[in-house]
Amino acid sequence: MEASQQGAEGETATQGSKPVVCFLGPVTSYTHQAAMQTFSPDRYELLPVVTIKDVFETTQSGRAAYGVVPFENSTNGSVVFTLDHFADREGRYGDLSVCGEAYLDVHHCLLGRLPNAAAADGAGPESSSPPAGPKGQPLASLAHVQRIYSHPQAWGQCTRFMGAHLRGIETIDVSSTSRAAELAATDASGTSAAISSALAGEANGLGFLARDIEDRDDNTTRFFVLRKLGADADAAGDDAGDAWWRRPAGRKTKSLASFTVPHTAPGALAGVLECFRQGGLNLTSINSRPSLIEPFQYVFFVEFEGHRLEDPDGRVRDVLEGVGRVAQSWRWLGSWVNMRV
Template identity: 50%
Template sequence: MIEKEGDGKAVVAFLGPEASYTHQATLSAFPPSSHYTLTPFLTIAAVFSAVQSGAALRGVVPFENSSNGSVVATLDLFADIPNTCPDILVCGEAYVRVSHCLLGHAQQRKLAVNGSAKSSDAAPDISGIRTLYSHPQAWGQCTAFLAARFPDTERIDVSSTSRAAQLVAQDASGASAAVSNAAAAALFNLDVLARGIQDRQDNCTRFLVLRKRDADSDADSATQADGGGHGTVDMATEQKNQPKEPAHLKSLISFTLAQDHDHDHNADNPGALAHALAVFARHGLNLSSINTRPSGVENWNYVFFVECTGMSRGKKVGKEEEKMIEKEEKNIEDEEKKIEEEEKKIEEEEEQEEEDEKKRGGRRSAEPAAVSAALAELRGVCRGCMWLGSWRGGNMTGSAPIR
């Protein structure tokens, strides 16, 4: 079994080195356990590859930040999934509070106090810093601090905030600093030159947990959604850490729109995106995020990523019903009420099923039927439509300590 290390433990891959925010997210989703071992990888692409190849049973990658938006490197890997990692699915998420620090080698400025030089309570001297290292996401989260203190300083993008700290630790000149975190300062023996330098104190990043499509049960599009536990290794702890509430299922779906062009090479498919998004509404699925990235296939063609939330048991929509829903769309309030009631019924059904399954002592297969039905319809109005996984929505947690 390639996904187990020599010690028999399953590998959970994360964007490292250790002490990255992704490491903190990984620790909160996979607390120390005898079932798995956490292994750092140097890039987000390497985490995807490790899961795809089976070298890792799970992978953890950054997905979006509350103040700076999407992690484009992750979205681009999802966009390229059909070519590079066709079996990757999302099976969970973790939130981490992000408090950035400026790390470097402190050069204490000697301040004259009553004629004598006193250095102990002096502010670190940052005037000698010529180069800043960090993950591209971090710059956009610390705009005010960087504009005030380092308006003209060269910035070098690196693969993670802990990698930035590692590089600065290797530069003994003291001319470089990293936008990183306190755990990385401790790990790489750096000084914290400034703390809490992010623009917003409630700064938070969402991370996704990846798994590999199960050849049997994920054969079609949307067939599994219980946050993991489908590997050949016992991931009982991971299961336990999947929040039970809220019960809403999140799903990630990607699609591209058919490309018609007018004479000026502008996309000429009026209403195409609206039609695609209306499919989700018809199936009672709320959209919680929409992202877009260039498809890489041709200029000005995009991959759309939609996250939707909805209960795992949906109702198949037939022709008759579709007509009825179309009429009902005129009265949004009525429709919303109906969906609410429907969801309540579904929830009750789900609870009952869960109970029954428990009594049978078996594992519950939570098939997101509403998502399956939406995907089937979406295929009629879009190109390259893909289910990228379903999972139980996570709660905001603090960052787990690095040991």
């Protein structure tokens, strides 16, 4: 396939000669970091998009070969916006499936103007990298901080630090922790801070007022890599034939499926789950979201061990056939290599 420039009309899944990987932006977001961990910028063109919906749409349309979205955080739980797009109630993403996962340890920093810099002219980057110093403790006076920007999920992950050092300070919800860092950086008064990643602090020239302020040191977010089902990655310019998601053999694998049950037969929920038990496929997570067909009817999501495309003894096939007999509707949403050791 000819390499092409991305544009309104002639968009393809390649940009230059590299396959495009879109991710929930902006640049320096945690999803960006997860995407970089999976897709080397040497071989892939990484493209930030604004919303989780944009990741699904850009990948479904073929404008990107892959898409990266957050799926769950070990402290805050499932990302319901991602689940709602997998529910695909309007049938917009029928070709997408999960082909990989990535885990990222989440470390939050308090970023802003350092007190000594606030007294100086304030120009230029504060610091090029997180300083050494105690984790979870202020590295400087916080007396000048009058407001803090962050994503709503971050407050719930930093309750101890906030309670100990920033009680009563105004907090402002914004769409991402990266955006929070941008906003803190553009406050000329130097009295705004952000809870964001070290990378976002460096990118925005912010000073490190504290690092690792999260309550739990095992705070981890899991991301999914999406691709178009049946799309020939090579045709999309992806010559990364050694990509890990093409070589599940001999590794632990997982799959995701969604299903609904007839609301006149609520016992069907246990019946569907029993298919997995009988087939010996362990369930590793279960989620539900409103079906939006009838109030208090649900779309269920199950993750289970096994790979639909590498299934020599047919176990996954047999279980999914059983699900098809009990569920009202169901859909396989992908299989991938387990990246959690």
